[in-house]
Amino acid sequence: MLPAEDTLLPVGRIVKSYGTEGEVMIAFQEGIADLLKRDEPVWLFYDGLPVPFYITSLQPKGPRKAVIRLEDIDTLADAEEAAGKEICIDPAGYPELSDTDAHTITEDGLTLEDLIGFSLQDQDGRRAGTIGDIQDFSGNICLELCGSGALVPFHDDLIIDIDIEKKTLTMSISEGLL
Numbered sequence: 177m178l179p180a181e182d183t184l185l186p187v188g189r190i191v192k193s194y195g196t197e198g199e200v201m202i203a204f205q206e207g208i209a210d211l212l213k214r215d216e217p218v219w220l221f222y223d224g225l226p227v228p229f230y231i232t233s234l235q236p237k238g239p240r241k242a243v244i245r246l247e248d249i250d251t252l253a254d255a256e257e258a259a260g261k262e263i264c265i266d267p268a269g270y271p272e273l274s275d276t277d278a279h280t281i282t283e284d285g286l287t288l289e290d291l292i293g294f295s296l297q298d299q300d301g302r303r304a305g306t307i308g309d310i311q312d313f314s315g316n317i318c319l320e321l322c323g324s325g326a327l328v329p330f331h332d333d334l335i336i337d338i339d340i341e342k343k344t345l346t347m348s349i350s351e352g353l354l
Contacts, residue, residue, distance in 0.1 A: 184219050184226060184264035187212075191241070193255035199233075199245045200255050202263060205289055206239045206312060216269040218246070220261045239312070286338065288317065288330070291345055296321065296328065298349040299336055304328065305354075307345065319345075326354055 188204025212218070217228035229246040236242045249255055288310045296304045296319060305321035310330075312318075318327040328349060337346040 179266040185267045186262050186264050188263040190258050190261050192259050194243050196252045198250040198255045199243050209236050209242045219264040294343045294345045297346050
């Protein structure tokens with residue numbers, strides 16, 4: 177039975193094809209690769225409809241990327257067609273997800289990953305840069321800024337304001353850090 181589209185949970189995105197045998201590079205939230213099951217399909221949307229694919233192989237490439245092979249995607253052309261597509265799972269097949277904390281940082285459910293693309297500014301309103309990635313160094317979360325690669329320590333206590341509409345994060349940033 178197909179799950180309802182609105183119940184599918186996005187967990188990653190196919191970044192690009194990888195090799196010539198249909199493998200793809202995926203980027204996802206940290207820890208998701210360990211949860212993915214071979215007996216539960218991942219879902220890709222084709223023409224607006226969810227299509228199930230089973231994982232036949234998965235090779236982690238760091239904490240947030242992996243090379244996977246999906247059943248029925250076995251050519252370079254198939255892999256290139258899948259590139260850019262979001263990967264979803266049916267949470268009903270993953271009861272362990274209800275116990276995990278997705279780094280929710282606001283009451284309305286904004287997560288750390290949602291901050292990617294936000295403009296970061298300091299306590300004086302000076303723009304520090306655009307958040308390009310989230311790095312987790314053994315529980316020490318840092319915001320990586322686009323271009324410069326500067327790392328800014330992140331903690332809930334340092335947040336001054338989050339403006340979701342303007343995509344701006346204002347934090348208390350120590351003098352001399354940037």
